[in-house]
Amino acid sequence: MTTKHRIFTTSFASVYPYYVAKAERKGRQKSDVDAIIRWLTGYNQRQLEDQLQRQKDFETFFKEAPKPNPARTLIKGVVCGVRVEDIKDPTMREIRYLDKLVDELAKGKAMEKILRT
Secondary structure, three states, X not given: XXXXXXXXXXXXXXXXXXXXXXXXXXXXOHHHHHHHHHHHHOOOHHXXXXXXXXXXXXXXXXXXXOOOOHHHHHOOOEEOOXXXXXXXXXXXXXXXXXXXXXXXXXXXXXXXXXXXX
């Protein structure tokens, strides 16, 4: 029997401030982080704030995403020593997509490139 990774049951709202802090330390804004999340998941701002308020865990957050962006599969690279495109578990892959996008934001990459437009 396999057990779920601990991040799946972690509240998205408990990690969200770390995404924002990472971006802000590098001169980016909370609105940039929100734009990335909305692009990735299809949530609008009100829905995103609702998910944060309701303390949804990562698994539920991604499962309830209204319209995951088909272009998210263009996200490539290494996060935590693992190639994002090689991650088999779909929920873990979504989490790492978000991690990768926040990393790119913090590294100063232009939003157009981050959002694969």
